[in-house]
Amino acid sequence: MSAMKKNILRPATWPLFLFSLLLPLIFGAHVLSAQDYVSRTFRGTRVINGHSLETVHTGELEFLISHRFGYINRGAYEFFGLDQASMRLGFEYGVNDRLMLGVGRSTYGKHYDAFAKFRLLRQRTDGKIPLSITLFTSAAINTLKPTDPNFPIYLQSRLAYTWQLLIGGKVNDRLSLQLMPTIVHYNLVETAEDHNDLLSAGAAIRFRFTKNVAILAEYYYVLPGQRTQELHDAFAIGFDINTGSHVFQLQITNATGMIEKAFIGETTGDWAKGDIRLGFNIARTFKLKGRRY
Amino acid sequence: MIKRLIPGLFLAGLLFFSACYYDNKEDLYIVEGNCNTTDVTFSQTIQPLINDQCVSCHKAGNANGNVLLDSYTTIKEQADNGRLLGSVHHEGGYSAMPPGSTLSNCSLAQLDIWVQSGAPEN
Numbered sequence: 001m002s003a004m005k006k007n008i009l010r011p012a013t014w015p016l017f018l019f020s021l022l023l024p025l026i027f028g029a030h031v032l033s034a035q036d037y038v039s040r041t042f043r044g045t046r047v048i049n050g051h052s053l054e055t056v057h058t059g060e061l062e063f064l065i066s067h068r069f070g071y072i073n074r075g076a077y078e079f080f081g082l083d084q085a086s087m088r089l090g091f092e093y094g095v096n097d098r099l100m101l102g103v104g105r106s107t108y109g110k111h112y113d114a115f116a117k118f119r120l121l122r123q124r125t126d127g128k129i130p131l132s133i134t135l136f137t138s139a140a141i142n143t144l145k146p147t148d149p150n151f152p153i154y155l156q157s158r159l160a161y162t163w164q165l166l167i168g169g170k171v172n173d174r175l176s177l178q179l180m181p182t183i184v185h186y187n188l189v190e191t192a193e194d195h196n197d198l199l200s201a202g203a204a205i206r207f208r209f210t211k212n213v214a215i216l217a218e219y220y221y222v223l224p225g226q227r228t229q230e231l232h233d234a235f236a237i238g239f240d241i242n243t244g245s246h247v248f249q250l251q252i253t254n255a256t257g258m259i260e261k262a263f264i265g266e267t268t269g270d271w272a273k274g275d276i277r278l279g280f281n282i283a284r285t286f287k288l289k290g291r292r293y
Numbered sequence: 294m295i296k297r298l299i300p301g302l303f304l305a306g307l308l309f310f311s312a313c314y315y316d317n318k319e320d321l322y323i324v325e326g327n328c329n330t331t332d333v334t335f336s337q338t339i340q341p342l343i344n345d346q347c348v349s350c351h352k353a354g355n356a357n358g359n360v361l362l363d364s365y366t367t368i369k370e371q372a373d374n375g376r377l378l379g380s381v382h383h384e385g386g387y388s389a390m391p392p393g394s395t396l397s398n399c400s401l402a403q404l405d406i407w408v409q410s411g412a413p414e415n
Contacts, residue, residue, distance in 0.1 A: 070358065071388065077359065084358055086392070109393025147346060148397035151322050156314045187314040188321065190395075196315045230385060256389075268389045275386065 038123040041132060041169055041176045044247040044283050045092060045100070045117075047204040048218045048236040049255050049263045053134040053166040053178060055100035055117050056092055059289025064090040064104075066258045066281045073274030081277060088258040093288075098122075108257045113140035115162075123169040131169035138162045140261050157188035160261035168204070176206040182220070184261050195226040198265045212242040216251075220264050232270050234263040238279075249281040318398075328399035333406045334415045335365060342400055343368060346391055358388060365414050372412040378404060 042052035045062065056062045066088045070081030078084070085107075092102030098119040105112050115138030123132040142158045161184070168178030180202030189196055200222040208214040217237045238251025254269035254276055256262065269275030329338070343362050349355075351362040360376065361367035371377040379387030381396050381404060396404075407413075 074358075084388075107392070111393070142393060144391070144394045147391065147394060148400060151397050154321075157316060157321070159314075161313065185313050188316045188318065190317065191319050192317050194317060196313070196317075229383065232385075256392075262393070266393075268383050268385065270385045273386050 056094035061286045062092045068277045068279040110143045134166040136164040161185045162260035178204040199223045234267045247283045
C-alpha cells in the first residue's frame with residue numbers, strides 16, 4: 001500500500017491522470033462520416049512489431065497470429081532459425097470507429113496482455129486535420145513460474161504497462177509515416193540503476209508499391225542510460241500483402257517479443273551479429289455486426 | 294450521448310487504475326546469504342537446477358534449438374562450448390534463456406562456479 005501511495009504522487013503519473021479526465025469529452029465530439037477521413041494509412045493494426053495508428057472497424061473482430069522464428073545466424077543445421085518459434089495469438093474488437101480493445105497471449109514470457117487503442121484525431125481528406133493521433137495503452141502480465149523458491153515473484157512484479165501515442169498520416173497515396181513516443185513502465189527491474197519508466201521513440205514508414213503490396217520499416221529507439229544490461233533497439237523491415245479479408249505480413253527483425261514491453265525493453269538480439277528472426281503476422285477479420293461478407 | 298461516454302470512461306478508468314510500482318530486484322529481494330556458493334556439485338546443485346529450469350524444452354524428443362540438457366554428457370557439452378553460460382547470462386549472440394525471464398543471481402553464480410571449475414561430474 002505504501003508503494004502505491006508513493007507512486008500515485010510521482011509526477012510521471014499526473015499528466016496521464018489529467019489526460020484521462022479529458023477522454024470522455026473527446027468522445028462527445030461531432031462525428032463526420034467515414035469517407036471524410038483518410039483510410040488505410042496502414043493496412044493492419046500492426047506496423048510490424050508495434051501498433052499502427054489504425055483500429056479495426058466497428059463490430060469487427062480480428063484474429064491475429066504473429067510468429068517469430070529463431071535467429072537466422074544459427075545456420076543450416078537449425079534451418080536458419082526455423083526450428084524454433086515464438087508466437088502471439090490475439091483477438092481484437094472494434095467497439096466503435098475510434099475505440100478498439102484487444103487481448104493476447106505470447107509464448108515469450110508466457111505473457112497475457114490486454115490493450116485499448118483510441119483514435120484521438122483522424123486525418124481528414126479535405127486537409128483540415130493533417131494527421132492522425134491514436135492513443136495506445138496496454139498492460140501485460142508475465143505468468144512464468146518462479147525460478148527460485150528463495151525469491152517469490154509478487155503479482156505486481158509481473159506487470160508492465162505501455163502508454164503510446166501513434167502520430168502519423170498518409171503523405172500521399174503511397175507513402176505513410178508514423179512516430180511513436182512511448183513509455184513502458186516495468187513494476188520490477190533488475191537493479192536500482194535501471195529505470196522503471198523506460199522512455200523510447202519509434203518511427204515507422206510504409207510505402208505501397210502495388211495495390212496490395214507494401215514495404216514497411218519500424219524502429220524503436222530507447223533513450224540511452226536507462227538499462228544496465230546490454231540491450232538493443234528493435235528494428236524490423238517487412239512486407240505486407242493484402243489478400244482481401246486477410247492481411248499477411250512477412251518480416252525480419254531482431255526482436256523476440258511481439259508486445260511493447262518485450263520488444264522495446266527486452267530485445268537482446270543484435271542486427272550486426274546476425275541475430276535476425278524471420279517472422280510473419282496474419283490477420284483475419286470477422287464481421288460480427290452489420291452486413292456480413 | 295451517454296452511450297458515447299461509456300468507452301471514454303472505460304479508457305479513463307484503465308489509465309487511472311493502472312497502479313505503478315517502482316521496484317527493483319536488488320532492493321526487493323535482500324539476499325540473506327542463503328545462496329550456497331561454497332559447495333556446488335553437479336548432482337546436488339546443477340542437475341536439480343537444470344531439471345527444474347531447462348529440461349522440459351531440452352530433452353530427447355523435444356530438443357529446442359537442438360540443445361539437450363538431460364544428462365551429464367549433454368550438459369557438459371553445452372558448458373564447454375560456452376552456450377550454457379552465454380544463454381543464461383543473456384549475452385549477445387546466444388539465445389537468452391529461460392525465454393522471457395532470468396535465472397536468480399544465486400543460480401547464475403552457482404552455474405558460473407561449476408563451469409569455471411571445469412564442469413565436473415561430482
